[in-house]
Amino acid sequence: MRKKIIAGNWKMNLNLAEAEDLVKGVASGLQTRNISENLKVIIAPSHPYLFTVNTFIPGSQSHFFHLSAQDCSINKSGAFTGDVAASMLKNVGCDFTLVGHSERRKYQKESNEELVEKVKQAFDNNLKVIFCCGETIEERKAEKHFEVIENQLETVFSELEGNLENFVIAYEPVWAIGTGETATPQQAQEVHKFIRGLLSNKFGNKVAEEMSILYGGSCKPTNASDLFAQADIDGGLIGGASLKAESFLGIIDAMLNEIA
Numbered sequence: 632m633r634k635k636i637i638a639g640n641w642k643m644n645l646n647l648a649e650a651e652d653l654v655k656g657v658a659s660g661l662q663t664r665n666i667s668e669n670l671k672v673i674i675a676p677s678h679p680y681l682f683t684v685n686t687f688i689p690g691s692q693s694h695f696f697h698l699s700a701q702d703c704s705i706n707k708s709g710a711f712t713g714d715v716a717a718s719m720l721k722n723v724g725c726d727f728t729l730v731g732h733s734e735r736r737k738y739q740k741e742s743n744e745e746l747v748e749k750v751k752q753a754f755d756n757n758l759k760v761i762f763c764c765g766e767t768i769e770e771r772k773a774e775k776h777f778e779v780i781e782n783q784l785e786t787v788f789s790e791l792e793g794n795l796e797n798f799v800i801a802y803e804p805v806w807a808i809g810t811g812e813t814a815t816p817q818q819a820q821e822v823h824k825f826i827r828g829l830l831s832n833k834f835g836n837k838v839a840e841e842m843s844i845l846y847g848g849s850c851k852p853t854n855a856s857d858l859f860a861q862a863d864i865d866g867g868l869i870g871g872a873s874l875k876a877e878s879f880l881g882i883i884d885a886m887l888n889e890i891a
């Protein structure tokens with residue numbers, strides 16, 4: 632069975648005290664739940680909070696509760712003011728990093744080629760990668776979404792040999808992020824199935840069947856169950872709804888019900 636993953640992307644939100652309260656709230660909620668061996672919970676606070684937040688992940692939960700960064704540098708180290716190296720993220724307790732979130736592709740103009748360098752840095756430093764892809768509303772309206780997603784994944788696929796088990800894909804239609812508009816379960820499933828097909832063509836069926844593909848974009852406790860019930864949706868990358876322990880735990884519950 633593929634790993635199920637619920638990941639919270641806190642983006643550029645919260646002050647330090649709020650970040651501490653949030654991780655404590657999630658940890659204590661997890662304490663009272665029967666977490667399936669097949670589930671991973673991940674939180675991605677902004678860089679300055681990583682070290683502190685990590686200290687609140689209980690040792691007893693560290694086999695399923697992981698810390699992620701939201702981004703890493705394309706460079707190893709050196710004169711890159713403001714950048715944060717993958718080795719530094721590993722140093723402060725990260726097991727994962729997001730790469731290629733649409734907000735970074737848009738505002739930081741990150742190209743597919745740069746993203747490949749980030750993925751390489753992450754792997755070189757023993758970080759697993761949650762790699763984001765997804766189309767804009769214009770691309771969807773022009774029915775170019777499959778083509779766009781294939782392009783976004785093609786370049787990075789060539790770097791995955793030897794690290795396939797360290798790679799997770801998140802399909803995040805840009806028009807659904809932070810908009811309250813979710814892809815329908817059918818729309819999401821259609822793209823997830825397409826991505827699994829790309830994986831199968833490139834790496835074979837076994838790899839395609841084993842890789843987790845998450846959905847992201849206005850996922851919340853009220854729509855999570857229908858999304859997670861789809862055959863190729865293995866979890867969620869959650870933005871807004873991960874900023875409150877209660878709603879994040881609600882989404883985790885939807886997945887626990889699905890696994891049960």
Ligand code: PGA
Pocket residue numbers: 640803807808809810811847848849850868869870871872
């Ligand atoms: P959202 O964000 O859940 O607030 O739509 C998801 C994401 O950008 O990862």
